[in-house]
Every structure is written in structure tokens, then in C-alpha cells.
Amino acid sequence: MAGEGELVVVGRIGPPHGVHGAVVVQPFTDSPDERFAPGRVLRTDGQTFTVASSRWQGRRLIVEFAGIAHRDAAQALHGTELLMPAGSRPALHDPDEFYDTDLIGLAATAVDGTALGPVRDVVHAPAGDYLAIEVDGRERLVPFVAEIVPSVDVAGGRVVVDPPDGLLEL
Numbered sequence: 092m093a094g095e096g097e098l099v100v101v102g103r104i105g106p107p108h109g110v111h112g113a114v115v116v117q118p119f120t121d122s123p124d125e126r127f128a129p130g131r132v133l134r135t136d137g138q139t140f141t142v143a144s145s146r147w148q149g150r151r152l153i154v155e156f157a158g159i160a161h162r163d164a165a166q167a168l169h170g171t172e173l174l175m176p177a178g179s180r181p182a183l184h185d186p187d188e189f190y191d192t193d194l195i196g197l198a199a200t201a202v203d204g205t206a207l208g209p210v211r212d213v214v215h216a217p218a219g220d221y222l223a224i225e226v227d228g229r230e231r232l233v234p235f236v237a238e239i240v241p242s243v244d245v246a247g248g249r250v251v252v253d254p255p256d257g258l259l260e261l
Contacts (some may be wrong), residue, residue, distance in 0.1 A: 098134060098174040099192045101126045107165035108148075113155045114165045116145075116173070126175065127154050133173040140173070189243060197250045199224045199233075202241070207252060207259070222250065231259050 102123070105115035120126045126133075127145040134140075140156040147153070159165055180190060191213040199207040199222070212223035214232060221232040222240065233239060233252055242251035 097177045099177045100172045101175050102173045104168045104171045107162045108153050110162045112159040112165045113153050116152045116154045135171050193245045199250050199252050202253045
């Protein structure tokens with residue numbers, strides 16, 4: 092679970108764009124215009140970057156960072172994950188909405204209390220969202236819908252799963 096001081100990934104730097112240090116960024120966030128707004132400070136494993144400008148070019152997010160003024164410097168950042176403090180994300184007001192990072196690490200249990208295993212990932216697919224739960228050492232994808240996941244208790248560190256027959260045995 093992502094705590095207040097924990098960092099969460101909000102994007103990954105892609106290839107350079109042009110010759111003046113701009114990069115393509117693959118956003119991993121619900122609000123890329125807010126997360127990559129001018130003045131926003133983002134972190135990596137050892138550095139901080141301030142967004143100088145950002146714009147959309149078709150479906151690609153183009154970002155310029157202060158201090159990155161040449162293509163070679165931009166190329167050196169290719170593949171770098173951009174992080175921000177989990178506590179700086181906006182509060183979710185709908186009790187049925189969750190940040191992926193808050194779900195990862197929760198203990199999954201069956202409705203009868205039997206431990207299933209930890210939530211390892213949240214998978215967003217065209218057909219819907221899934222919790223990737225490690226059950227008996229193997230990853231199982233569980234549809235993240237109220238009928239199958241009736242209870243999520245982020246503060247308690249637990250998610251309750253009511254799988255249809257055979258779902259976890261496949």
C-alpha cells in the first residue's frame with residue numbers, strides 16, 4: 092500500500108522529441124495534464140525534475156524539464172520512471188474508487204476468511220480491470236467487479252474475494 096511518504100510512478104520518459112531537450116512521456120496517471128503541469132516537481136531514483144512545459148501532440152505527451160536543453164541529455168533519461176509522493180495525489184471521494192498503488196500489497200481473503208494471497212498488481216484490460224492475486228505461488232487474474240470483490244478495506248490491508256467456482260483453479 093502506498094503511504095503518505097511513499098513515492099508512486101506517474102510516468103516513464105520515452106525518446107527525445109526534437110533537439111532542444113523535450114521528451115515523450117508515457118503517463119501512468121489519471122490526470123496527466125495536472126501531474127505534468129509547468130512547475131510540477133517530479134522525482135526519479137536520484138534526481139528531481141521540474142516541468143518547464145508540457146503539451147499534447149496527438150496522443151503523445153511532450154514534456155520539457157528545466158535544465159534539460161539538449162537532445163543528448165534527453166536521450167540519457169530514456170526509460171526513467173517519474174515519481175511523486177503518494178500523499179500529493181488528490182483525495183478520492185467515491186468509496187468505490189481506488190488508486191492502483193493502494194490495492195497492491197493488500198491481503199486477499201475468501202468470504203469465509205481463508206487467506207488467498209497478496210494482490211500483486213492491478214491489470215487494466217479492454218474488457219475490464221483485474222486484480223492479479225498470488226494464489227499458491229501462481230498469479231490469478233480476478234475480475235475487479237463488486238460481485239466478485241465485494242469488499243476492499245485499504246486501511247485494514249485486506250480485500251475480500253468471492254470467486255465463482257473454478258476461477259482460482261484455472
